[in-house]
Amino acid sequence: VAARPLYQRINAMIRRIPKGRVSSYGAVGALVGCDARQVGYAMAALPDGTNVPWHRVLNVRGAIAIRTDAAITQRLRLEREGVKFSAGGQADLSKHGWPKRASKRSK
DNA sequence: AGGTTGACAAAGG
DNA sequence: GCCTTTGCCAACC
Numbered sequence: 001v002a003a004r005p006l007y008q009r010i011n012a013m014i015r016r017i018p019k020g021r022v023s024s025y026g027a028v029g030a031l032v033g034c035d036a037r038q039v040g041y042a043m044a045a046l047p048d049g050t051n052v053p054w055h056r057v058l059n060v061r062g063a064i065a066i067r068t069d070a071a072i073t074q075r076l077r078l079e080r081e082g083v084k085f086s087a088g089g090q091a092d093l094s095k096h097g098w099p100k101r102a103s104k105r106s107k
Numbered sequence: 108a109g110g111t112t113g114a115c116a117a118a119g120g
Numbered sequence: 121g122c123c124t125t126t127g128c129c130a131a132c133c
Contacts, residue, residue: 025115035128036115043114045131059115066114066129075115 003014007042007101008035011052019053023082025061031099040065056081056098062091 004012009032017023025036033041043054043066055074064074075085080081083096 006115017117026117029115029128034130035114037128038115038130039131040114041112054114060117064114068114102118 006032006038007045008041010034010039011046011050014052014054014057017053017098018057020063020096022056022058022078022083022093022096023057023064023098024062024093026060027097027099028057036060058091060093061081062086062097063089064095 007021010028013032014023025039029036029039038056043057046052046054055077064071066074075089078091079085081089086093
C-alpha cells in the first residue's frame with residue numbers, strides 16, 4: 001500500500017469519504033499513517049480537474065482551512081451536499097464527521 | 108545534502 | 121475562550 005506516493009494515498013482516502021460527510025486533516029492523516037500537515041500539503045498539490053472531493057476535508061474544528069477564494073467554493077459544495085455550517089462557518093463534525101467512530105474532539 | 112515551507116493539531120498562557 | 125508557541129513530516133528549492 002505504501003508503494004504509491006503519500007499524496008496519492010491521501011487522495012484515495014479522501015475519495016472514500018461519502019457524499020454529505022466531512023473529514024478532518026488529522027483524521028485522514030491518521031488513516032494513512034502520516035501527519036495532518038501532509039494531508040494539507042497534498043491538497044495544495046491537487047490539480048484543478050481532480051476527481052478528489054477535497055472540499056469534504058476540513059480542519060479539526062470543522063472549519064475550512066484554506067484562506068483563498070476557493071474556500072467559498074468549498075463551502076458551497078458542502079452545503080449543496082447537505083452539510084450545514086454554523087454561524088462561525090463551522091460544520092458539526094460529530095454530525096457530519098467521517099469516519100463516525102473516530103469522533104473528533106469538539107474544541 | 109541541507110534548509111525552507113505549509114489547505115494542521117495540541118498544549119500552554 | 122482566544123492567541124501564541126512547538127511538533128510533525130513530506131515536498132520543494
